Amino acid sequence: MGERIFLSSPHMSDEGYEMQYVKEAFDTNWIAPLGENVNQFEQELASKVGSKSAAALSSGTAAIHLALKAAGVGKGDIVFCPTLTFSATANPIIYQNAIPVFIDSDYETWNMCPKALEEAFEKYPNVKAVIVVHLYGLSADMDKIVEICKKYNAVLIEDAAESLGTYYKGKHTGTFGDFGIFSFNGNKIITTSGGGMLVSDNEEKIEKTRFWATQSRDAARHYQHSELGFNYRMSNIVAGIGRGQLKVLDNRVKKKNYIFEYYKRELGGLEGIEFMPSNEWNEPNYWLSSMTLSGKVRPLDIMEVLEKENIESRPIWKPMHKQPFFKKYDFVGTNVSENLFENGVCLPSDTKMTDSDLARVVEIIKGLWLK
Numbered sequence: 001m002g003e004r005i006f007l008s009s010p011h012m013s014d015e016g017y018e019m020q021y022v023k024e025a026f027d028t029n030w031i032a033p034l035g036e037n038v039n040q041f042e043q044e045l046a047s048k049v050g051s052k053s054a055a056a057l058s059s060g061t062a063a064i065h066l067a068l069k070a071a072g073v074g075k076g077d078i079v080f081c082p083t084l085t086f087s088a089t090a091n092p093i094i095y096q097n098a099i100p101v102f103i104d105s106d107y108e109t110w111n112m113c114p115k116a117l118e119e120a121f122e123k124y125p126n127v128k129a130v131i132v133v134h135l136y137g138l139s140a141d142m143d144k145i146v147e148i149c150k151k152y153n154a155v156l157i158e159d160a161a162e163s164l165g166t167y168y169k170g171k172h173t174g175t176f177g178d179f180g181i182f183s184f185n186g187n188k189i190i191t192t193s194g195g196g197m198l199v200s201d202n203e204e205k206i207e208k209t210r211f212w213a214t215q216s217r218d219a220a221r222h223y224q225h226s227e228l229g230f231n232y233r234m235s236n237i238v239a240g241i242g243r244g245q246l247k248v249l250d251n252r253v254k255k256k257n258y259i260f261e262y263y264k265r266e267l268g269g270l271e272g273i274e275f276m277p278s279n280e281w282n283e284p285n286y287w288l289s290s291m292t293l294s295g296k297v298r299p300l301d302i303m304e305v306l307e308k309e310n311i312e313s314r315p316i317w318k319p320m321h322k323q324p325f326f327k328k329y330d331f332v333g334t335n336v337s338e339n340l341f342e343n344g345v346c347l348p349s350d351t352k353m354t355d356s357d358l359a360r361v362v363e364i365i366k367g368l369w370l371k
């Protein structure tokens, strides 16, 4: 059996940038709390994506949580959320004692369907906030979604956890809404071992989230708290890894694009295969190369035959409105997300893959069509 091929695993720079920043933190004993790496990582990421300010946090999930809190979402408020996503998008709605309403995807973007969103607003006109996700590095149709949110005066939060390096009409995803969040979890396009970032042009709100994230300590000599606090700040060590990783982000995007083009060229002609959608306005980071199947070969056939050869792949996210925990909440749409889930598969998209790894994956998959 060949060496394990991962879906998407951590890929540190060849130059050792991450270690240099971590070493600086050790040398100056800025292990914790906070420190220069945290400040610099915030500035460097904000400038990379074109946002005025950023707060480095312990995870993408924490960033979504504080974005909802900054949006004023609280007990009993309704929040619109895509149904086709990872549960981390929806969980913080519950942390705030708010109520998610799940919105279907469309086939053109795989992301939140603007028509379904409009329909949802007709049903619930007084919604505080909308979370939109850019799945697998494909951007949602932001012009339409921003317009609808403006019309109904709702705060827009972009879950760009999977789309660092993705642009919509030349503007970075995560910067269209009132807040954007990024994740540096282990399988994301760049990783800090775990961490997240909240970005916004509203510097005051970002400053406030830094306050909440450090246990809401009032400016007093003694420990005084006039608000509920959280322990959500990123450490100076972790931020050092992030600074190093940010230097190689463009290379990682290039490699993910290369992987996607390779699969599309080699597998695109097989009967029943359709790759993730491309739109003229979309410059994806292709975090995970994904496709749907409509012929005899099923997603499970591909996942099983790859696993036998020690190669990781996985299904498309299972819609939230079909999850035991979330199924009691309302859903607006048809069966697009369910179809994508039932027919979709994410192929190994690890940036350390060589051409011979890619050839190996392609040959195994092609074999299923020869049977």
Ligand SMILES: *Cc1c(COP(=O)(O)O)cnc(C)c1O
Pocket: 058, 059, 060, 061, 062, 085, 086, 088, 089, 133, 159, 161, 162, 182, 183, 184, 185, 194, 195, 196
């Ligand atoms: C990874 C991910 C998150 C959560 O990020 P963490 O840093 O792991 O908390 C949120 N939303 C989506 C869509 C993700 O893929």
